[in-house]
Amino acid sequence: MAEQDYDVIVVGGGGAGMCAAIEAADAGASVLLIDADTRLGGSTALSGGVYYAAGSSVQRALGIDDGPDALFEYYMTLNQYRVEASLARTLCNHAADDLEWLISLGVAFRPEDLYASGVESVPRGHQAHGHGAGITSVLDREVSRRPIDVALDTRVEGLIHTGDGGVRGIRAGGTDVHAQAVVLASGGFGANPHLLHKHYPEATAHGDWTWYIGSRHCQGDGLELGAAVGADIVGHNRGLLLTTPNFRKELEVFVPGWLVYVNREGRRFIRETAEYAVMSGAVKAQTGGSCFALFDDVARAEARPDPRFADAFASGTLSLNWVTDTLDEQVRTGRVIQADTLDDLATRCGIRPGSLTATVERYNADCAAGSDSMFFKDAAVMKPISQPPFHAVEIRPAIVCLTSTGLRIDRHATVLDGRDQPVNGLFAAGETTGGVLGERYIGGGNSIANAVVFGRIAGRSAARAAGR
Numbered sequence: 001m002a003e004q005d006y007d008v009i010v011v012g013g014g015g016a017g018m019c020a021a022i023e024a025a026d027a028g029a030s031v032l033l034i035d036a037d038t039r040l041g042g043s044t045a046l047s048g049g050v051y052y053a054a055g056s057s058v059q060r061a062l063g064i065d066d067g068p069d070a071l072f073e074y075y076m077t078l079n080q081y082r083v084e085a086s087l088a089r090t091l092c093n094h095a096a097d098d099l100e101w102l103i104s105l106g107v108a109f110r111p112e113d114l115y116a117s118g119v120e121s122v123p124r125g126h127q128a129h130g131h132g133a134g135i136t137s138v139l140d141r142e143v144s145r146r147p148i149d150v151a152l153d154t155r156v157e158g159l160i161h162t163g164d165g166g167v168r169g170i171r172a173g174g175t176d177v178h179a180q181a182v183v184l185a186s187g188g189f190g191a192n193p194h195l196l197h198k199h200y201p202e203a204t205a206h207g208d209w210t211w212y213i214g215s216r217h218c219q220g221d222g223l224e225l226g227a228a229v230g231a232d233i234v235g236h237n238r239g240l241l242l243t244t245p246n247f248r249k250e251l252e253v254f255v256p257g258w259l260v261y262v263n264r265e266g267r268r269f270i271r272e273t274a275e276y277a278v279m280s281g282a283v284k285a286q287t288g289g290s291c292f293a294l295f296d297d298v299a300r301a302e303a304r305p306d307p308r309f310a311d312a313f314a315s316g317t318l319s320l321n322w323v324t325d326t327l328d329e330q331v332r333t334g335r336v337i338q339a340d341t342l343d344d345l346a347t348r349c350g351i352r353p354g355s356l357t358a359t360v361e362r363y364n365a366d367c368a369a370g371s372d373s374m375f376f377k378d379a380a381v382m383k384p385i386s387q388p389p390f391h392a393v394e395i396r397p398a399i400v401c402l403t404s405t406g407l408r409i410d411r412h413a414t415v416l417d418g419r420d421q422p423v424n425g426l427f428a429a430g431e432t433t434g435g436v437l438g439e440r441y442i443g444g445g446n447s448i449a450n451a452v453v454f455g456r457i458a459g460r461s462a463a464r465a466a467g468r
């Protein structure tokens with residue numbers, strides 16, 4: 001038998017990988033953590049740092065009564081039961097405890113930063129102070145405090161597989177490193193157009209509108225490494241897309257309330273300010289897989305940056321799409337379509353004309369009455385569409401935020417093959433896995449909670465497999 005270099009090797013040092021390495025080390029295992037990047041953090045470090053949990057001390061401080069049972073019911077219902085209950089249950093049961101663990105390590109989740117990041121009845125989106133980097137800087141420090149060897153700038157290219165003995169190490173840069181167990185935590189495949197096309201065709205349906213906002217190292221290596229040793233890949237065509245007018249390749253997660261979204265039938269179909277967790281699915285379901293945002297010339301002339309997101313605009317984190325200068329510039333490129341009548345605008349956009357006029361008449365009457373009679377949008381942000389020229393911008397779900405097709409695992413984060421048998425010695429967590437996140441993203445924070453919860457479980461399971 002080959003010499004044993006480590007008990008556990010963790011591939012990928014984002015949120016899931018650092019949690020796995022910390023847990024494995026705390027269980028007494030010798031650990032090597034390897035990352036392709038020159039620093040730890042992955043997409044987790046680039047993220048908004050929102051963590052979804054029910055029953056936390058942050059909620060209790062605000063007098064919110066919530067818990068894993070309510071979260072599980074919401075998770076399953078929103079996903080129409082098309083998600084494996086044992087995985088969802090594990091995530092729901094551990095999410096709050098693992099949030100407390102992050103807090104105990106020094107990550108700050110302030111009560112004033114708790115918000116409803118999905119369509120839940122009580123707020124569960126815990127926004128970390130310092131966003132994603134606020135979480136990863138603390139995890140990075142915890143890694144460095146433990147006897148964990150870290151290899152950066154090192155891309156794992158293969159797994160050592162000994163047949164019946166299972167996975168016994170990794171190969172990187174032509175070198176074999178042996179271990180009793182390996183955790184794959186190499187993130188998703190958003191940066192790999194070939195795998196996007198194969199596993200997430202919905203994301204590539206919009207041609208050059210599609211782009212990925214995460215780490216360039218998230219090439220889907222974990223899926224390919226796992227599949228090469230027999231792991232099953234599940235959760236086809238799942239991930240999170242964000243909507244965009246494609247003015248620039250910049251992130252957009254909130255739009256102003258004065259936009260009126262209509263489909264090609266000329267009808268509104270959602271509250272325009274609905275959370276991004278549900279927005280892209282609703283837009284995708286419309287004829288043609290996209291919709292149009294309407295506004296009139298008064299709204300165009302008065303379009304100013306939303307003061308709530310001033311910091312994000314200033315730092316370039318959020319796109320300044322819906323301001324007068326940008327809209328005027330996009331009139332010239334043709335992305336903002338103009339017409340003097342609603343019928344002409346409809347014809348130019350391929351929208352059924354008569355119903356568009358009826359929709360706008362009803363919307364304008366709602367503005368005058370101070371109440372959105374169809375979708376309950378806050379009347380304070382509504383503006384009538386009455387002053388020509390009228391404007392329309394096509395909106396598509398085309399920004400890839402994360403992918404959630406991946407390796408099949410059980411609730412112990414053991415990787416399973418096509419016959420549901422464990423691939424011995426192999427564990428996985430975070431975006432590398434499939435089946436934990438359902439077709440519907442339950443709310444901002446679903447993915448980081450997944451990375452932390454299953455990362456910790458994978459680290460403990462791997463240490464146990466190594467006899468620790």
Ligand SMILES: Cc1cc2nc3c(=O)[nH]c(=O)nc-3n(C[C@H](O)[C@H](O)[C@H](O)COP(=O)(O)OP(=O)(O)OC[C@H]3O[C@@H](n4cnc5c(N)ncnc54)[C@H](O)[C@@H]3O)c2cc1C
Nearest residue numbers: 012014016036042043044048050156187430431445447448
């Ligand atoms: C801009 C942005 C905002 C987001 N906001 C939120 C949010 O607020 N809340 C939320 O829940 N989710 C959010 N997400 C999604 C979320 O951040 C990720 O899905 C989650 O953090 C993934 O964690 P992970 O540990 O699985 O992967 P990552 O954090 O991406 O880590 C994977 C690591 O593996 C390394 N790696 C890849 N291949 C190899 C290889 N072959 N060998 C060695 N190392 C390798 C990478 O370099 C990377 O460091 C956001 C994503 C982005 C991009």
